[in-house]
Amino acid sequence: MAGLLHLNSTLLPSASLLLRNRSGGQAVRRRRACRVEAKIREIFMPALSSTMTEGKIVAWNAAEGDRLAKGDPVVVVESDKADMDVETFYDGFLAAVLVPAGESAPVGSAIALLAESEDEIPLAQSQAASFSSSSSSSSSSSPPAPQETAAQEASPPPPPPAPVAVSAPAPPSPAAQGGARVVASPYAKKLAKELSVDLFSITGSGPAGRVVAKDVEAAAAAPAKKAVPVAAARPDVPLGSTVPFTTMQGAVSKNMLESLAVPTFRVGYTITTGALDDLYKKIKGKGVTMTALLAKATAMALVQHPVVNSSCRDGQSFTYNSSINIAVAVAIDGGLITPVLQDADKLDIYTLSRKWKELVDKARAKQLQPQEYNSGTFTLSNLGMFGVDRFDAILPPGTGAIMAVGASQPTVVGTKDGRIGIKNQMQVNVTADHRVIYGSDLAAFLQTLSKIIEDPKDLTF
């Protein structure tokens, strides 16, 4: 009995000890409760990835005054990669929301106050007043937009606000009196939010000019037809306006700029894919995709050339990664993300394909966990579906190499015995960090890779 009591009483201190250790380390830091005085705790903006500096609040799952139990999801935060549910570590009452939905806050700043009992809620709310003045100044500086587009618009729906205008920005619909408000039916409003359509740009066809659901659907469908399914580009952009980056776009931009500091070089290779195509036709019924096949082949080649799987993190040493995690670049609405197939060399092709499908679904739903997108050791980027024959990719910081894959096309080739034939060939182009990967390493890797692809019987074990 005494032992049980002892356990209970030490539980809290050890939990906070755990928290402190974790926050001291790298990676994910959830919540850190510091103020014990007045039993009002702050809920902090968590760092959801090592590159995240600020997060945008998508939605609050609880309202001020709600009672929360430990583990309840309190708020949904948009990081540079995905939307994450953040849980509360303590029981209590959500006393004050310091940063409302739609606004951003730097990592580590307080976004809400948690009171231990209902009595402390008013005290927390008075504390909140002192917070709001400091947080508003930081959040106003975070969106780096020099000019807000169409300032009269009511808050556009949360991420990403890729404005999908029907044609040219139309004059306000009759239902929107003088551009101040729009009359839209409840379902139209819901759809507009879901499909990221700007209500002010739609002309209403309902009674008295109101915007109805089918108007929103029509507006969303029109540009979607023009856009390619795995669209990396957004064909319908608001010409003549300046749109600030979303969190994800900001992260991409930052990464690309960082990569300029890395000395890279490129090596290209042409690989005959006939055998791979045959294999794909045979097993695609079992859910295997070309992406998975390429990832597996790459992983197997990397087993034999571990230096290509290494990276240079600090400019002075080789970081030899123990696992081969192939990150594959996927274009999603409004951005780019790289879900990672962990230990790709160790999994069979079918498991790999299944995992890949799960990852893509999660990526599209913006539900990827940090370790699912930032643990890659080698990146694969494929633009072959557009007919691109060759391109070179920018090396993501923290990795050693990225391979850009072009389309497999029937090509006229000369064979060794003097004949001319047609073979399906694709061009791959690897960009590598010359601090750790040298020309011969890369060339050897590519040679191995082409051998694996041209004779793919080992891919399906």
Add this chain to the structure above:
Amino acid sequence: MFSTAMSFSTTAAVVGGTARSDAIRPADLRFCGLRREAFGLRLLRSSPQAAAAKRMVLAAEATGNGAAGSGGFDYDLVIIGAGVGGHGAALHAVEKGLKTAIIEGDVVGGTCVNRGCVPSKALLAVSGRMRELQDEHHMKSLGLQVSSSGYDRQSVADHANNLASKIRSNLTNSMKSLGVDILTGFGTVVGKQKVRYGKVGFPDNEITARNIIIATGSVPFVPKGIEIDGKTVFTSDHALKLESVPDWIAIVGSGYIGLEFSDVYTALGSEVTFVEALDQLMPGFDPEIAKLAQRILINPRKIDYHTGVFASKITPAKDGKPVLIELIDAKTKEHKETLEVDAALIATGRAPFTKGLGLENINVVTQRGFIPVDERMQVTDADGNVVPNLYCIGDANGKLMLAHAASAQGISVVEQISGKDNVLNHLSIPAACFTHPEISMVGLTEPQAREQADQEGFEISVVKTSFKANTKALAENEGDGIAKMIYRPDTGEILGVHILGLHAADLIHEASNAIALGTRVQDIKLVVHAHPTLSEVLDELFKAAKVNTAVSHSVIEPVAA
């Protein structure tokens, strides 16, 4: 000699006064063995039940309830208002051998039968089925294909109407056959134990009664500034006729009436906007239930809402312009927005119908229209004294504005009149909201229980269970829902039970019975529920509850309320 209420056609003696002459013709009298109104069966006079009833009648006569010679009243009991409350009281009065008359100025059945429970449940039944058929995802998950589902508005309206007529005639017949005199006209109390009634254009009649029950019910409350035209701006009275299904309807008020209508309208294809004065939707429900209800009943449907606002002015649609609703902030009263919708339903509560009852003749003053009563439903006058022989039940007294509460109060009053004291425990009366899925509750909400616990110094515990854990619910693929119970861990007293889920309105009765009979959690834990049924949801609650007292007695003792 006055004959009792149960008379046969052969002994239909004429009672003093003109009261009876226009009430029932002897040829109309039939004998009905069934007490309650639902089926209104007409049995032949020579049935065995007739003999049994005759014996009962004689027994009643023997106890001298007929007011024979004592005071010479026309009736032992006169009830003003033949709604659910009046009807329940009347039937029980007859069972107790009281000579009863009931005065109705409009239609028998009152609000419940004609403009409330009955037609709304008919519409909700239709909307429930529509919703199921249209839920492709749900159908597919069960393996069903439904090609195309549609409805004919007039047939739906007819179903509701026909049901209302049927129940109305059942009610009327059940009272008639039991010998209750149904008097037509608006009743007023003209003095102690004296009632006058009459229709417009006809001479008034005056009758005397040993006891009077006022059961005049309520009407929909329309706040000022709102113009009702019955077509585009209307109340539940009009809505239940379903004369049209608007594309976009604003519902002012998010209580259970507004919520049920939102269920009906969204299932029939309308879009709904709630206008709620308080900051939370569904303010009367337990907050946890309200939150989940919002996630299930509002968020996935074509419904949006404005909270913390009043509709200060509503103008009906005319000349092609839509209905205009001006919204003002509830606290600051400044203009917030103007809605342009196709129709507006006013569901802001119900006001008691107590004007013209002649209460001033007996020094009774209404409070916001409600008639003040004590816990025995006895009317109290302006000085706070009980007015003898005068009672008020149902919506008119405002204690608990539900149909079954009215009839329970009526029965309680009749018990008292028959000599047995009775105080109704309102905390044991369940309430239900017939949305899909249904919501039901009995007793206190969690905040109310916590408040009481703090004030009186006891602890409360809460147990919850999800419908997702219930086999039957999952078999139907209707796992959305929770049930929660608030109880005292020191005594095992059940303080409140709240259910949101499939058939919640039917499931609540186990809990309301337990509260009414004072059953403790530790005693009800061991009862067996059939498997697989939805009632196992409650079984889970009872079994999950932990009570600290040692269960030493097997006798179930009522816990002090």
